[in-house]
Amino acid sequence: MTDYSVLLPCVPRRLEQALPFAGLVRWTGAARLWQGQAMVMEPHQTFTGMAGAGFRVPTGFGVTLMPLRHPYEAALQARSVALATGEPVIAGFGPGSPAFQANILGAPYARPLQVAREYVTAVRGLLDGETVEATGPHYTFRGQLAPAAAPRVDVGLGVLRPGMARLAGEVADVVITWLTPPSYLRDVLLPAVAEGAARAGRTSLPRVVAMVPTGLEADGREGASPERLAVAGNAAHMQAPHYLDMLGRAGVDVSSGQLADVARGVVETGAFVGGDLAQVVKGLRAYEEAGVDEIVLNTTAVHKLFGSRDSLSDLSSILQAVTAP
Template sequence: MTKYSVLVPFLPRRPEQLLPYAALVDWTHAERLWQGQAMLVDPFHGFTAAAGAGFRVPVGLGVTLMPLRHPFEAAQQARSLAMTTGHPVVAGFGPGGKSFQQSLRGAPYASPLTASREYLTIVRGLLDGGTVRIEGEYFSCHGGLPPSPAPAVELGLGVLRPGMARVAGELAGTAITWLTPAAYLKDTVLPAMREGAEAAGRPLPRLTAMVPVALRGPDRDPADLAQASNAPHLAAPHYVDMLHRAGIAVDRHDIPLSAKRLVAGRAFLYGDPDELAGMFAEFQEAGVDEIVLNTTGVFNLYGHQAAMADLKAILTAVAQ
C-alpha cells in the first residue's frame, strides 16, 4: 500500500520553522518528513533541532548533493541523525547538475553514474559496520565508523532517467524522483530499476515520488502554482530532458508555457481532494511505494498557513 509523506515546502532560515511540519507528521498518519538540499539551515541540522524540540519523527533527505560531502561524512551524519531522532532515516543522495558540480569540483563528473555508484557503495559499506577499502575514480575511502547501535539508515538515490534508475536498482534502498509523471515512472523508471536489481541479484528497491500538488481554489491558477513550485527545474537541462522523455514538451526559454504543460501532463497535480486521490492512484498503480506531498507552489504564492491547510486536507482525504 502506498504511503504518504510531507516535504518541507521552503528553505528554513531558523530550525523552529520546521516544527509545524514535524508536528504534522507526528500527529497524522504521514509516514515521514522530507527536506531536500538547503543552503540555509541544512536538513541534517534542522531535523536534529526538531528532535531536540520534542518532535522525534522519521525523516528523509531527498536529496542532498554529493559534491558537498565526502561519503564518510555523509554516512556519519546519516547515522547520527538516526541516533538523534530514534527512527530509521532515508538518506538520499544525488550528483546535482553539471554547473553545480563544476562550481565545487572544478569540473563536472565525467560519469555521474560512476560517481553515484562509488558514493553509495562507500556509504553503504560504512553504515553496515565494515571497514571500507575503495580507491575510486571520484571517491575513495579507507576506514570505518566506530560501532554503535542505531536505527537503520536506508540509502536513497535521486533518479530522473533510466541510467540512474539502474544504479538505484543495483545499490539503493529507494529511488527518489522529483517532478516525474506516473506514466513515466511506470514505463521508464521502474523497468530500469528492475533491470539494475536483477543484474545485481537483489530485490527491487522502493520507489519514492516527490509530487508537486495543490488543492483547487477559486483564486488559484494551476499554471501559476506549477511555476511557483518548479521554475528552477524547468530551466535545468537534466529536468528538461526527463520531461521530454515523459512526453511533456517543456521549453526552458518559456517557463510560463512550460508550467501549463506540467499541469496538462500531470507532472504537477491540481484538483479537489477526490480528484487528487484519483491522480495519486495512478502513482500507486505505477509502483510508487511512497508519495511525498510537495506544496512548495502553494507556500510560495499563499504562505505557510495555506500550504499547511492543503497538506492537512490532502492527508485527511487519502486516509479515508
C-alpha cells in the same frame, strides 16, 4: 499499500518554521518528513534540532548533493540524525547539475553514474558497519564508523532518467524521483530499476519514492491555477537541462523553451497534481497505480504564494483523504 509523507515546503531560517510540519507528521497518518538540499539551514541540523525540540519523527533527505560532502561524512551525518531522532532515516543522494558540480569541485563529473555508484556503495558499507576500502577512481579512503546502535538508515539515489534508474536498481535501497509524471515512472523508470536489480542478482527491488508537487483550489487563491502553482514551486527545475531532458522523455513539449509551455505540460502529464480535493486524490492515485511505494506531498508553491497556514491546511486535507480507511 502506498505510504504518504510530507516535504518541508520552505527553507527555514529559524527552527520554529519547520516544527509545525514535523508536528503534522507526528499527529497524522504521514509516514515521514522530508527535506531536499537546503543552502541556508543545513537539513541534517534542522532534523536534529527538531528532535531536540521534542519532534522525533522518521525523516528523509531527498536529495542531498554529493559534491558537498565526502561519503564518510555523508554516512556519519545520516546516522547522527537516526541517533538523534531515534527513528529510521532515508538518506538520498544525487550528483546535482553539471554546473553545480563545476562550481563546487572545479569541474563537472566526467562519469556521474560511476561517481554515484562509488558514493552509494561506500555510504551503504559504512552504515552497515563495514571497514570500507574505497580505491577510486573518484574516492580513495579507508574508514569505518564507530559502532553505535542506531535505527536503520536506507540509502537512496535521486533518479530522473533510465541510466540512474538502472544504477539505483543495482546499488540503492530507495529510488527517489522529483517532478516525474506517473506514466513515465510506470513505463520508463520502474522497468529500468527492475533491469538493474536483475543485473545485480537482487531478489527484491528498491522502494520507490515520488516527490509530487501539489496544491488545492481554494477560496482566496484567485489566479492560482495549477500551471501558476507548478511554476511557483518548480521554476528552477523546469529550466534545468537535466529536468527538461527528463520531461521531454516523459511527453512534455519542451521545444519552445518557454516556462509557461513547460508548466502546462507538467500539469497535463500529472507531474503537478492540482485542482479540487477529488481531482488531487485522483492524480495521486495514478502514482499508486504506477507502482510508487511512498508519495511525498510537496506544497512548496502553496507555501511560497500563500504561506505556512495554507500549506498546512492543504497537507492536512490531502492526508486525511488519502490515508482514511
